[in-house]
Amino acid sequence: MTKIDTSSPENVLPTPSHTVGPFYGYALPFPGGGDIAPLNHPDTITIQGYVLDGEGKPLPDAFVELWGPGPDGRISTTDGSMRRDPAGGGFLGRNGVEFTGFGRVQTDANGHWYAHTLRPGARGHSAPYISACVFARGLLMHLFTRIYLPGDDAALAADPLLARLAPQRRDTLIAADEGNGTYRFDIRLQGEGETVFLEFT
Amino acid sequence: MTLTQHDIDAEIAAEHAAYEKRVADGAPVEHHPRRDYAPYRSSVLRHPKQPPVSIDVTKDPELVELSSPAFGERDITEIDNDLTRQHTGEPIGERITVSGRLLDRDGRPVRGQLIEIWQANSAGRYAHQREQHDAPLDPNFTGVGRTLTDDDGFYRFTTIQPGPYPWRNHVNAWRPAHIHFSVFGTAFTQRLVTQMYFPNDPLFPYDPILQSVTDDAARQRLIATYDHSLSVPEFSLGYHWDIVLDGPNATWIEEGR
Numbered sequence: 001m002t003k004i005d006t007s008s009p010e011n012v013l014p015t016p017s018h019t020v021g022p023f024y025g026y027a028l029p030f031p032g033g034g035d036i037a038p039l040n041h042p043d044t045i046t047i048q049g050y051v052l053d054g055e056g057k058p059l060p061d062a063f064v065e066l067w068g069p070g071p072d073g074r075i076s077t078t079d080g081s082m083r084r085d086p087a088g089g090g091f092l093g094r095n096g097v098e099f100t101g102f103g104r105v106q107t108d109a110n111g112h113w114y115a116h117t118l119r120p121g122a123r124g125h126s127a128p129y130i131s132a133c134v135f136a137r138g139l140l141m142h143l144f145t146r147i148y149l150p151g152d153d154a155a156l157a158a159d160p161l162l163a164r165l166a167p168q169r170r171d172t173l174i175a176a177d178e179g180n181g182t183y184r185f186d187i188r189l190q191g192e193g194e195t196v197f198l199e200f201t
Numbered sequence: 202m203t204l205t206q207h208d209i210d211a212e213i214a215a216e217h218a219a220y221e222k223r224v225a226d227g228a229p230v231e232h233h234p235r236r237d238y239a240p241y242r243s244s245v246l247r248h249p250k251q252p253p254v255s256i257d258v259t260k261d262p263e264l265v266e267l268s269s270p271a272f273g274e275r276d277i278t279e280i281d282n283d284l285t286r287q288h289t290g291e292p293i294g295e296r297i298t299v300s301g302r303l304l305d306r307d308g309r310p311v312r313g314q315l316i317e318i319w320q321a322n323s324a325g326r327y328a329h330q331r332e333q334h335d336a337p338l339d340p341n342f343t344g345v346g347r348t349l350t351d352d353d354g355f356y357r358f359t360t361i362q363p364g365p366y367p368w369r370n371h372v373n374a375w376r377p378a379h380i381h382f383s384v385f386g387t388a389f390t391q392r393l394v395t396q397m398y399f400p401n402d403p404l405f406p407y408d409p410i411l412q413s414v415t416d417d418a419a420r421q422r423l424i425a426t427y428d429h430s431l432s433v434p435e436f437s438l439g440y441h442w443d444i445v446l447d448g449p450n451a452t453w454i455e456e457g458r
Contacts (some may be wrong), residue, residue, distance in 0.1 A: 002301070002426050004443040006308030014232045014306065014447035015422055016414040018395040019241070021381065023327040027319030027345040028383060054246035067270055067389050075265070079273030086278045089287065102270035124263025131265045133392055138243030140234040140413050142394060143253075144266070161256060169251075189247050199253040200266060200390040200449050 017141035022061055024135075025106065029063060030082040032093040034105040034115035036066065039096040041118060043071040046182040047147060047175060048114035051107050051134065054190030058111020061137045064187070066103040066115055066147075068130035073121030076101035119149070127152065127159040129173075134187055144198040147185050148174045165196060172196050204242075204371035206407060212240040213412045220415035232419045232447065240409035242370050258390070258449045266389045267451055272315040272349060282348035284320075284360040292342035294323025294361035296437035299397070299425065302354040304445045305386060310354025311446065317347045317383040318358060325364030325378075334366050359437060365404055377404035377411060382444065390448035397442050398424045 005011040020028070037044040051062040069075050081100040083092040094100070105113045120128040129146040148156060156162055162170050172195045175183035188195050216238065224230060236248035258264055280286045285296060303311040321327050321344060324336035328343050342361060350356050363378045379396040386392065398411065405411055414420045422445075431439020 002422055002424060002442045003428075004302070004304060004308065004445055006304065009306075009308060012304060012306060012308040012445055013419070013422065015393065015395055015444045016416075016419045017233045017393060018381075018410060018413075018423070019243075020383075020394050021396075021410075023321075023329040023332060024319060024381065024383075025331075026327075026329050026343070027381070028317060054250075057246075059247070065392070067265060067268075069265060075268045077271050079271040080275055081270065081272070083275045084278045084281065089278055089280070100270065120265075123265060124261040126261065126264070129265065131389055133389070135394060136247060138241070138245075138247035140236050140238055140241065140244055140248075140410075142392060143236075143249065144390075160260070161254070165254070190249055194249055194251055196251070197249050197253045199255050200258050201255055 019137060019140050020135045022137045024063070025061075029104060029106040030093075031091050034103050034113070035094060036099070036101065036103040036115055036117035038099055043119045044116055044181065045119050045149070046114060046116050047130070047185055048112065048182065049184050049186040050111045051113065051136065051187045052111065052189065056191070059107055059136050060109045060111055061107070062111070063104060063106045063135050064113055065133040065135070066105070066117060066130050067133070068101055068117060068120040069123055070099055070101065071119050071121045073123045073128075122155065125160050127155040127162065132187070134189075136189075139189070143189070144200070145187065145195050146173050146198065149183060150174050150177050169196050206371060206373055209240050209371050209374075209409055210407070213409060216240065217412070217415050230419075231416050234413035234415070238409070238413040241413055262451070269314070269385055269387050269389050269391070272385070274349070276315065277347050277349060282346050282356075282358050284342065284344060284346045284358065287343055288341040290341040292322065292339050292361050294342075296359065297362050298357065298359055298431050298433055298437045298439045299380065299442060300355065300357040300431055300439070301442040301444060303350045303356060303384065304354060304443060305391065305450060306445065306447065307452065310350070311386050312350055312352055312354060314350050314385045314387070315347065316350065316356045318345070318380050320344045320360065320363040320380040321366055323361050323364050325366030336364070336366065362399070365402075370409060375404050375407065377402040377408050384444055384446065386446040386448070386450065388448065388450035391446035391450060392448070393444070393446055396423065399440065400424055400427055
């Protein structure tokens, strides 16, 4: 049943999603997962926030993957986010020089996550944003959202996705400026202030 | 109130019947679980109530989500796909080889992408500190692997047959044996985390996580096939499991879908 017959496209049907469950923590997170920005890069920003459930309680067993372009809007094709040590078998971590654009950040016991990354540049018709994908115990299929940064009101107003959203919902996708290049972006899975989640067709 | 397997069975049956009725009434086949699936109790407060906002990727080929992170040789070591060789001694249990292809919705191989796996040991115990099941840990088995797909989209892992294990969704809840898979495609839209099961597991009908995939044919696609040609003489039993990534990628734009 699970040898896919690729001779005709109607037989090629997707593998269903499942929850990550509670025990991914020793497998998927890697050291420096949220330290995406090369060391001392002048365009470094910090994004931090909580992942919250339908009662507003923070999730200690979620992780967020971030995927964004560099400040020039270019997508990185550089590997090395989770460099491994061929001698000892552990993680070497990033080299602190190259920008891979990819991060994976686990929430801590308080449900808090953070990442240091580069301010994204604009691409196509969109205002600059970082794509975020949320995984958690209890979540049967990951959730996509976007992190837009405040500041350039004209660019945000012209963004094709933001333009389609009611103001209150739109605001869930725009991080709050906390000064010193730090932004706050909470992800509310359910209920009041529920984050806008996306599907791609 | 104590929640029994009988209660969960009734909820699973009701969800399944509701799905069958939706399809009979003309609704599309659902390849993925609904995030709102009460028999899996942890989902209750963790699913959005608002429908997702749909983005038509054909309108803008520059969307960030149409590209994917890159992984390469330095992100894996040579033995990362052999979970039986990561410690000084041999792990306990039945050695298995799990192999298959990573494909997109057009049946084309996804090359050079990252597959990560994690699993319980042969006694059904995860090497995770928050694990409460008191089955023995195996000092020679961590249960974590990773690999890159080859030029034909193939991946291959050598590991130990994982054991089933109890959990606390309801009284006497047991998960069928499974291996967790995390997979990247050529577009971030194709990201997939899922679980692979083994043929003929008697726990299938009782498990609200597997049953959250309410479509019967879709559920079958999570179950590996025993493949004697993958069994290694005097070493391991072989299982074949192809993975098909959902979600649009750049070729959808080329074809104008």
